[in-house]
Amino acid sequence: MRKQHFILIGLLLVSFQLLKAQGSPDYSGGLKFKFNEDGSKYLRLISWAQVQANYNTDDSFDSNGNENSKLSFNLRRARVLMFAQINKDFLILTHFGLNSLTSTTLSPTGTGEGSQLFFHDVWAQYNLGKDHTIGGGLHYFNGISRLNNQSTLNMMTLDNNRQSWATIGLSDQFARHLGVFLKGKFDKLQYRVAINDAASSTLDSRTATAGGDAVYNGRLNLGSKDAGKTYAGYFDYHFLDQESNFLPYKVGSYLGGKKVFNIGAGFFLHPKGSVIDTGTALSPNLEGEDVSIFAVDAFYDAPIGENGSALTAYAVFQNNDYGKNYLYSAYGTGSMIYGHVGYVLKGDAAKTRYQPYISYGTHSYDAVSDDRTTLGVGVNAYMSGHNSKLTLEYKNQQFGALDANTISLQAMIYL
Template sequence: MKKILIGMAFCLLFVPKSFSQGNTEYTGGFKINFNEDGSKYLRMIAWGQFWAQYNDNVPEDVSTTNFSVRRARLLSFTQLNKKFLLLSHFGLNSLNGSNLSPVGKGESSQLFYHAFWGEWKVAENFYAGTGLHYWNGISRLNNSSTLNFMTLDNNRQSWAVLGLSDQFARHLGVYIKGRVGRLQYRVSFNEAITSTLDSSNDPTPNGRAVYRGRELLGSADAGKVIQGYFDYQFLDEESNFLPYKVGTYLGSKKVFNIGAGFLTHSNGVVVMDGAGNIEGENVNILAVDAFYDAPLGEDGSAITAYAVFQNNDYGRNFNLGPYGTGNMVYGHVGYLIPGPADKSRVQPYLSYQTRTIDAIDDNANRLGLGINLFMTGHHSKLTLEYANSKVGAGDSNGVVTLQAQIYL
């Protein structure tokens, strides 16, 4: 494993400079203008993330090295005037040798809508929309853009109800968004899905909560999902035209935000008493976070730092993979090494997460050590990350991932 780590790091750090270029060539994706000033347009963005992953903590009959397409996506949006917008986002995730289909018709091989929403301008700095949307609550990371992560990928537990009340971190509902001075906000009122990642588990007498409220109690009793996120922007203001929060600006902005958010789902889970009676319990998730991203001088160096505290209440002793009733603290920091903007840039980073899991009365921890090589900003980059995770008294698991990303 040590030889593999050294070899992958060598490939990442010593890409020939002749292939490097600045990201100033990027002009906003493929855009079709319908008038001379460009106010009526259709814009399209395409991106792909490709993984090679090494994991030696697998059974003897399982390969330690695997390849996958982590994301293949196409996003488009259009405006005929400033009063309304239509957005469409579709693609696939985590396509690998285990879920490829012989003729491309298997479930994991299929493209599906990640988002489809319409939005109207109600007043200055106030908008309303509806559809399958990504205007999430809780935290900045629950609204992350997958195009410009600083770390290899998002902190998984920050997409706190992915597959439990939503479809792959997107809810079907209505939202409002806007700003008041330097305070930005987004609030939504949404349907919950009936078939959840927890649907194969049944409630048991005095057992853990099961995220099947809508299925077992009915849509009238299970209630809607209400969520919101609010962040105050002390320095440069970020765009809220689209919901996607930037992971790192590579020194191009000076941003310091403090945010807070929530998600509540009445009777989202069910529990069973000793007599076999089922009743609902509410899901409540709260978070506070801070984000800082700024250049450090005239030499091109920059720092990115983020921290969040999140309280997760999924009901009595809920524990399902990355989800669990308890608290979570997560943070990451990255340093962009000095260098000219039109050459390859290197950014080492560190991430750490610790969370309590009430169901097992123990903690889970994850440490990530990584490095980015930006050949054309985020539009062409390589990321190498070693992650070590441990849940409770179980064995720790170390995984090395090399990612290549292109987005146009």
């Protein structure tokens, strides 16, 4: 009966996932192919797809001036992730898929840019002893904060805080850089650092104007010699249970399965990543401006008593310097404070449990006097941890003339 109800809800208004996540009481997830008797040589395969249905309470219009439907659908994520342990020291990981396929990016024959699969991650790594690993490729060992390293499989809120993926499409490929990384731990202190090539193409395709604000396309305008490298790092101290750093993806909520309290700090540096024009309209003079982002954060997740209740809480302060008065989409020179809190109500872990939550963020910009604020209020219904979950969320975003209200319903399953 529960399965029939779930399918019915999914047909009406769904977001569907097949994925690997923490939180299920009786399932480890994914497929694992063992190549020897003890399982030390293996290939693990995980696949997920996510479809979202969103209801926008406000009127909106397309580029032709036609009023959009309030209800819209989005193939938010469709991914395949594979990793293979060649021996105890070597590992290779491959992760590919597409994101945010909508009616405006569909193409008649599936060959359009929005319909194309691409690699999210492809890296190889080698263990330097028990607790330290070096690797290289297209990777997700990011700096700045926990949310900039967030897994998309087990978020507590409906989706990640957008401004926390602070370089997405500006110096990287969908939050992944091409470079080398070193990760590991010293007792309770975990670390990840990386040196990467900056992307020469960027979402910010604007041209710097004389006396104007910075634009983030230094690699394109100044060349790789001046703006070719980025540097990132994140360090977190684990006071209670130790989290795994086998893969880079940070867990959003353990639902009380662990007792975790971490304090973290991180950075991202891109020397001369942005450019300004200090010349005139007739005689341009492009100069590089350093991009520097720093953050401190705290994460807490623990059971409350012995009745199945659990608390998840997260907070981050992030200082962003993208160059002089930089402002593009959600990103800009200024500062951000963000946090969320969720509480799993008491109940049997093998049965449906509920987790109401609230999130709030405020982002100030040097370029304008208005702050961007986001408020999210939602509830998760966990029928088998993260393996089977319904999420209902209301989100409000305000910035200048923007006052957007969205109601989303998501159903999530991974097998």
